[in-house]
Amino acid sequence: MAKKKKRHTYTGILSKHRKGFGFVACDDIEDDVFIAAGSMHGAMNGDEVEIDLIPEYLWRDSPEAIITKVLHRNTTEVVGTFDKSKKFGFVIPESKKQKEDIFIRKKDFSGAKKGDKVVVQITRYPDQHNSAEGRISEIISRAGQPGGDIKAIARTYDMRETFPSRANAEAKAMKRQGVRQEDIQNRKDLRGKHIFTIDGADSKDFDDAVSLDILPNGNYMLGVHIADVSHYVKEDGPLDKEALKRGTSVYLLNQVIPMLPKALSNDICSLNPYEDRLTLSVDMELTPEGTMVNHEIYESVIRSAARFVYDDVSDLLEDGTWQLGKKYEPFQDDLLTMHKLAVKLEEKRRERGSIDFDLDESEIRLNDKGIPVSVEIAQRRSANKMIEEFMLLANETVAEHFYWMEVPFLYRVHEKPETEKLEKLKIFLRSFGILLRGNRSSIHPRAISSILEQVKGKTCENVVSSVTLRSMQKAYYSTACEGHFGLALKYYCHFTSPIRRYPDLMIHRIIKEVLHHGVDGKLTKHFAKAAAEAADVSSAAERKAIEAEREVEKMKKAEYMSYHIGEVFDGIISGVTGFGLYVQLENTVEGLVRIDSLYDDYYDYDAEQYLLKGRRNGKVYKLGDTVRIFVDNVNTDRGEIDFLLADFSPYQGQD
Numbered sequence: 001m002a003k004k005k006k007r008h009t010y011t012g013i014l015s016k017h018r019k020g021f022g023f024v025a026c027d028d029i030e031d032d033v034f035i036a037a038g039s040m041h042g043a044m045n046g047d048e049v050e051i052d053l054i055p056e057y058l059w060r061d062s063p064e065a066i067i068t069k070v071l072h073r074n075t076t077e078v079v080g081t082f083d084k085s086k087k088f089g090f091v092i093p094e095s096k097k098q099k100e101d102i103f104i105r106k107k108d109f110s111g112a113k114k115g116d117k118v119v120v121q122i123t124r125y126p127d128q129h130n131s132a133e134g135r136i137s138e139i140i141s142r143a144g145q146p147g148g149d150i151k152a153i154a155r156t157y158d159m160r161e162t163f164p165s166r167a168n169a170e171a172k173a174m175k176r177q178g179v180r181q182e183d184i185q186n187r188k189d190l191r192g193k194h195i196f197t198i199d200g201a202d203s204k205d206f207d208d209a210v211s212l213d214i215l216p217n218g219n220y221m222l223g224v225h226i227a228d229v230s231h232y233v234k235e236d237g238p239l240d241k242e243a244l245k246r247g248t249s250v251y252l253l254n255q256v257i258p259m260l261p262k263a264l265s266n267d268i269c270s271l272n273p274y275e276d277r278l279t280l281s282v283d284m285e286l287t288p289e290g291t292m293v294n295h296e297i298y299e300s301v302i303r304s305a306a307r308f309v310y311d312d313v314s315d316l317l318e319d320g321t322w323q324l325g326k327k328y329e330p331f332q333d334d335l336l337t338m339h340k341l342a343v344k345l346e347e348k349r350r351e352r353g354s355i356d357f358d359l360d361e362s363e364i365r366l367n368d369k370g371i372p373v374s375v376e377i378a379q380r381r382s383a384n385k386m387i388e389e390f391m392l393l394a395n396e397t398v399a400e401h402f403y404w405m406e407v408p409f410l411y412r413v414h415e416k417p418e419t420e421k422l423e424k425l426k427i428f429l430r431s432f433g434i435l436l437r438g439n440r441s442s443i444h445p446r447a448i449s450s451i452l453e454q455v456k457g458k459t460c461e462n463v464v465s466s467v468t469l470r471s472m473q474k475a476y477y478s479t480a481c482e483g484h485f486g487l488a489l490k491y492y493c494h495f496t497s498p499i500r501r502y503p504d505l506m507i508h509r510i511i512k513e514v515l516h517h518g519v520d521g522k523l524t525k526h527f528a529k530a531a532a533e534a535a536d537v538s539s540a541a542e543r544k545a546i547e548a549e550r551e552v553e554k555m556k557k558a559e560y561m562s563y564h565i566g567e568v569f570d571g572i573i574s575g576v577t578g579f580g581l582y583v584q585l586e587n588t589v590e591g592l593v594r595i596d597s598l599y600d601d602y603y604d605y606d607a608e609q610y611l612l613k614g615r616r617n618g619k620v621y622k623l624g625d626t627v628r629i630f631v632d633n634v635n636t637d638r639g640e641i642d643f644l645l646a647d648f649s650p651y652q653g654q655d
Contacts, residue, residue, distance in 0.1 A: 008053040016045040018096045039066035042127040045097040046074040079156040082112045094156045108135035115143025117152040146370035157548045159257040166238035171261040174232040179276045188300045196306040206271040207499040224394040228278040229498040230508040247541025249500035273307040290344035314381035342386035353446030353488040362588045372560040391496045399493035408527040414475040414484040425471040445488040460624035477535040506534045554639030562634040578605040591641035
């Protein structure tokens with residue numbers, strides 16, 4: 001990406017911060033190079049730029065430079081909120097990395113009104129003296145329109161609900177085609193079996209179904225049946241190209257940006273009850289103790305006999321409550337036996353050291369106007385865990401099978417923690433009296449999982465789990481089978497969700513190619529290239545999806561707390577920085593207590609011990625402490641929430 005031009009001149013890509021400064025990533029410099037807000041030379045986020053390093057004695061913590069030239073503009077459009085006066089207007093960018101407003105001439109309003117979420121085409125780029133100019137090319141939503149704020153974030157990340165016309169046409173053609181008799185030939189017919197789905201109440205795309213039989217030898221035969229999406233999404237066709245580009249479905253609270261059009265995801269590929277559906281099945285023979293002794297992977301056709309909901313099944317598994325009516329009573333024994341098996345699988349997984357970050361996740365409910373009415377901890381109940389165990393086992397089984405087939409494949413890789421992060425984690429854990437042994441080469445996931453067990457049920461559980469999770473590497477897709485540290489597995493892949501993840505779709509293609517034609521040089525050559533591309537694109541798409549989902553969640557949490565300004569809450573210090581304390585409330589909302597609001601003393605930041613300590617009074621605020629706060633201020637656009645500790649709050653006496 002970056003080329004050294006002369007001694008102090010380099011090129012790279014600019015990443016800007018909303019406060020105006022930024023960093024340039026250069027191949028020839030190990031650390032990202034800091035660019036002050038006044039040294040931008042009109043560059044925008046994502047631009048390829050030329051930089052000159054300033055003298056080293058002027059650096060602070062890292063290399064610093066000034067931008068001397070913009071080599072290539074990578075931003076052609078900006079998403080934001082429109083504001084206007086009589087003669088001109090401007091757009092306030094949605095992206096946190098784009099600080100400067102875009103100037104809009106009156107002739108370029110394109111019918112936009114104040115408060116609308118819009119897309120702006122850049123017509124003149126900024127320089128040292130003038131801001132950027134543009135014309136409004138698209139109105140995403142009108143001011144106050146429900147869901148407009150979420151749509152704007154999605155559009156900022158170039159995530160679109162609509163599909164190109166050719167992809168849509170192909171999807172509709174596949175839907176009309178349906179399941180034909182010729183499609184069923186040479187597939188194992190499972191339509192008479194007790195096969196069913198268990199999903200969320202609001203789910204519309206069912207890509208996995210399960211079954212369980214007890215064999216004459218007393219073993220279980222667990223069946224995991226996955227929608228055969230590859231039958232309908234033809235390689236290199238319009239649908240496939242669009243699916244690869246998207247990489248994954250994105251879930252933005254009540255809005256979904258699907259990887260595939262609804263004609264496939266919610267219809268012909270979805271394992272809807274009482275309808276014939278094409279599937280790829282994995283049968284796994286397991287002993288009563290949960291040990292696998294045999295397996296088979298094959299093409300199949302199923303007819304789901306029931307569509308169950310997590311909460312209903314969990315009621316049965318947790319307290320024996322059966323409220324599904326006589327129609328579904330024949331499945332009761334199946335579900336109870338499945339749960340028994342799932343418990344054994346979970347026990348075995350924990351025994352091998354699999355790390356279970358049982359962090360509290362948010363469930364944000366919006367009303368029909370898009371306003372958040374509640375923020376609660378999402379329930380991860382027995383049925384959810386049961387299906388999770390079955391999918392983990394199927395993914396592991398498929399990955400190991402095709403590893404030994406020695407064919408190109410797509411694995412899910414999770415590497416060991418980096419040395420620096422591991423050492424910082426050790427220091428952090430010592431502040432809680434917890435000892436973590438080992439280095440990067442010797443660390444075993446069991447060491448991490450035992451720590452999480454130690455803090456289970458304690459007030460510090462969520463904080464310790466959260467910091468430990470942040471110390472881990474990010475999982476990614478790769479053609480190399482390098483293991484999954486978090487799951488304590490040597491072989492792992494994503495096979496079970498081809499409706500919403502492209503790697504799963506790619507794996508299905510490889511499986512079917514091997515089933516139909518065996519292993520040959522043509523397969524190896526073709527899929528080696530295709531799998532490598534899918535790994536890179538899908539990993540990047542996943543990172544982008546996670547970022548967008550977090551941004552929406554932060555925004556809606558901030559909006560929810562804006563209705564609670566001045567109210568008191570109890571929370572736990574979840575982060576300590578040089579500029580303040582992060583406090584997490586019981587409902588998972590997190591806000592910042594700024595250090596300048598602690599006016600009783602000057603507080604020093606101890607990075608190793610994760611604490612602030614008063615110079616005179618010796619008062620300590622450390623990670624994991626329970627505190628009482630008041631909600632002071634909220635910025636919904638930035639997703640920022642400011643708290644005040646009760647002892648420093650002007651709202652005292654209001655609780």
